[in-house]
Amino acid sequence: MNASTPSRCGFVAIVGRPNVGKSTLGNALVGAKLSIVSRKAQTTRHRIHGVLTRDQDQFVFVDTPGFQTRHGGAMNRMMNRVVTQALAEVDVVVHVVEAGKWSAGDAGVVPLLPRNRPVILAVNKVDAVKDKNALFAYVSRLMEQFPYAAVVPVSALRDVQLDILIQELARHLPEGEHLFEPDTLTDRPLRFLAAELIREKIFRLVGDELPYGCTVVIEQWEENAEGARIAACVVIERDSHRPILLGAGGQHMKRIATEARQDIVRLLEKPVFLDVYIKVRKGWSDREAALRELGYE
Numbered sequence: 525m526n527a528s529t530p531s532r533c534g535f536v537a538i539v540g541r542p543n544v545g546k547s548t549l550g551n552a553l554v555g556a557k558l559s560i561v562s563r564k565a566q567t568t569r570h571r572i573h574g575v576l577t578r579d580q581d582q583f584v585f586v587d588t589p590g591f592q593t594r595h596g597g598a599m600n601r602m603m604n605r606v607v608t609q610a611l612a613e614v615d616v617v618v619h620v621v622e623a624g625k626w627s628a629g630d631a632g633v634v635p636l637l638p639r640n641r642p643v644i645l646a647v648n649k650v651d652a653v654k655d656k657n658a659l660f661a662y663v664s665r666l667m668e669q670f671p672y673a674a675v676v677p678v679s680a681l682r683d684v685q686l687d688i689l690i691q692e693l694a695r696h697l698p699e700g701e702h703l704f705e706p707d708t709l710t711d712r713p714l715r716f717l718a719a720e721l722i723r724e725k726i727f728r729l730v731g732d733e734l735p736y737g738c739t740v741v742i743e744q745w746e747e748n749a750e751g752a753r754i755a756a757c758v759v760i761e762r763d764s765h766r767p768i769l770l771g772a773g774g775q776h777m778k779r780i781a782t783e784a785r786q787d788i789v790r791l792l793e794k795p796v797f798l799d800v801y802i803k804v805r806k807g808w809s810d811r812e813a814a815l816r817e818l819g820y821e
């Protein structure tokens with residue numbers, strides 16, 4: 525860290541139509557495992573995807589809802605509002621497109637891009653492009669669509685020009701203290717994050733209906749090179765909350781477990797067997813629950 529240079533820290537959103545490589549880019553920039561963030565971080569309004577700290581610069585990558593989902597009609601309009609609001613709160617936006625390809629999906633993203641924030645166009649998958657002249661024409665056309673602050677051709681998959689993209693992003697970070705400590709990867713934050721992922725799925729699906737929320741406790745965590753076996757317990761306040769969480773035929777719990785498992789697989793980068801079950805808080809002191817949640821037995 526250079527003492528004469530002020531530290532910078534800002535929120536970055538990666539947006540774009542499905543399949544352009546947003547997740548690949550996000551993971552290439554922060555490393556999949558850096559999705560682990562401290563609890564303090566979770567209090568921000570954004571869901572943090574990962575944090576990249578480089579000397580005096582800290583980039584906080586956030587997940588933007590709406591770009592992960594594919595809805596139509598009224599749902600789409602509502603999601604678009606959510607997206608616009610979310611993007612108004614970040615410091616820099618990366619709009620990802622696929623080199624040489626432009627579809628209605630890409631065109632649909634442009635009106636959602638903020639006008640009062642720098643938007644950097646990342647032209648991804650350049651490794652798959654043979655004709656570099658065609659790429660130049662393609663980029664020129666895109667620059668007429670929106671006043672991008674910069675255009676960077678990259679390959680998220682092959683790590684081409686990602687350092688240039690990071691430099692461009694850094695130019696737009698506001699000066700300020702770093703919000704996160706550089707993370708240490710230990711078992712405990714992984715357990716904690718797995719619990720957070722499960723809780724997030726519950727919150728999304730039935731959050732409105734669960735009056736006291738719930739606590740997710742990781743009860744078993746066995747991991748080796750081949751995979752992980754995880755048992756998680758959802759602690760609810762009352763018996764009457766159980767059917768809310770289960771849904772008809774247990775479909776809610778199935779969906780929660782499936783979606784959480786997919787995220788945990790991404791986090792651990794290995795197969796995961798996840799068992800999620802429900803317990804009512806009888807015999808659970810708050811303190812005990814809190815301690816176990818943090819990984820203390």
Ligand SMILES: Nc1nc2c(ncn2[C@@H]2O[C@H](COP(=O)(O)OP(=O)(O)OP(=O)(O)O)[C@@H](O)[C@H]2O)c(=O)[nH]1
Pocket residue numbers: 540541542543544545546547548549591592648649650651652678679680681682
């Ligand atoms: N050739 C090439 N393929 C890439 C590159 N980046 C991503 N891909 C591939 O493109 C596909 C989609 O990548 P994702 O990162 O899942 O795309 P996404 O935009 O997050 O997709 P959604 O989750 O559907 O919105 C995957 O098969 C990636 O391996 C790249 O730089 N070059």
